[in-house]
Amino acid sequence: MDFNCTFSKKLIVSIKHDLMKYIHLLLAFFMVVNLSDLSAQTIKLENSRLTPVNVAVSIEQLMGAKAVKVIKDSSVKEVDEPTFVKIKGINFSNGSIEVKVLSRLLKNAPGFARGFIGIAFHINDSNTKFESIYLRPLNARADDQVRRNHSIQYYSYPDYKFDRLRKESPERYESYADMEMNKWITMRIEVSGAQAKLFLDNNKQPSLIVNDLKHGPGVSGAVGLWVDVGTEGYFKDLKIIK
Numbered sequence: 001m002d003f004n005c006t007f008s009k010k011l012i013v014s015i016k017h018d019l020m021k022y023i024h025l026l027l028a029f030f031m032v033v034n035l036s037d038l039s040a041q042t043i044k045l046e047n048s049r050l051t052p053v054n055v056a057v058s059i060e061q062l063m064g065a066k067a068v069k070v071i072k073d074s075s076v077k078e079v080d081e082p083t084f085v086k087i088k089g090i091n092f093s094n095g096s097i098e099v100k101v102l103s104r105l106l107k108n109a110p111g112f113a114r115g116f117i118g119i120a121f122h123i124n125d126s127n128t129k130f131e132s133i134y135l136r137p138l139n140a141r142a143d144d145q146v147r148r149n150h151s152i153q154y155y156s157y158p159d160y161k162f163d164r165l166r167k168e169s170p171e172r173y174e175s176y177a178d179m180e181m182n183k184w185i186t187m188r189i190e191v192s193g194a195q196a197k198l199f200l201d202n203n204k205q206p207s208l209i210v211n212d213l214k215h216g217p218g219v220s221g222a223v224g225l226w227v228d229v230g231t232e233g234y235f236k237d238l239k240i241i242k
Helices: 002-037 162-168
Strands: 041-043 050-053 055-062 065-072 084-087 095-105 117-123 130-135 152-157 185-192 195-200 208-210 222-227 231-241
Touching: 050 055, 055 084, 055 231, 065 084, 065 222, 084 117, 095 117, 117 185, 130 185, 130 195, 130 222, 152 162, 152 208, 222 231
Parallel strands: none
Antiparallel strands: 041 231, 050 084, 055 065, 065 231, 084 222, 095 185, 095 231, 117 130, 117 222, 130 152, 185 195, 195 208
16 A cells, blocks of 8 residues: 555656646747747848839938838828838738838928828738828927927828827827938837837837727738828838737
């Protein structure tokens, strides 16, 4: 009886030991998988991956680097429209999107042009739904404080453009940050569920926080390089972490 009891205890201990070993191996495996999922993917911005939507697009040399040049189609009169270069082969939901942007005014830019440039994300197949955060670099150095407060903008297409958001929820979807025209600015948008945060350059604190993306959590879609009226926009060094 004592022998059987001792044998049973040893067997139980052995099984527990083997189970713990397998659990540790599984945990190590999933840690490796998760870390590999979080590695940054650098997207080559070449013609084969670029689909223009209501814009003209070309690859140019700017300040010694290759960049994507984007200009809005003049036939699109409305603002906050699907006017972007859609990147092929990306289905983005949660994670981060980082890209360097540079904005110039076109020679024929209207008086209300502000160098509008930014990122569209969660773009559906028909380009009829997406979220966007964009910059108005010209506002950031204006003498008018109200204009400064409108340096960064979130909007959601098609129902929540800037004018509706500004009217219904003033100051909630816009903010100020220092930036300049004709200078590279690093934009990084971090998306988690229905929240998006915008970080500029090397700032550790976000310049804009949106806690209620209008299309809700769990949405996925393409990523686009977005511009609006009067802007000659340049993009380079696109990185995506899913």
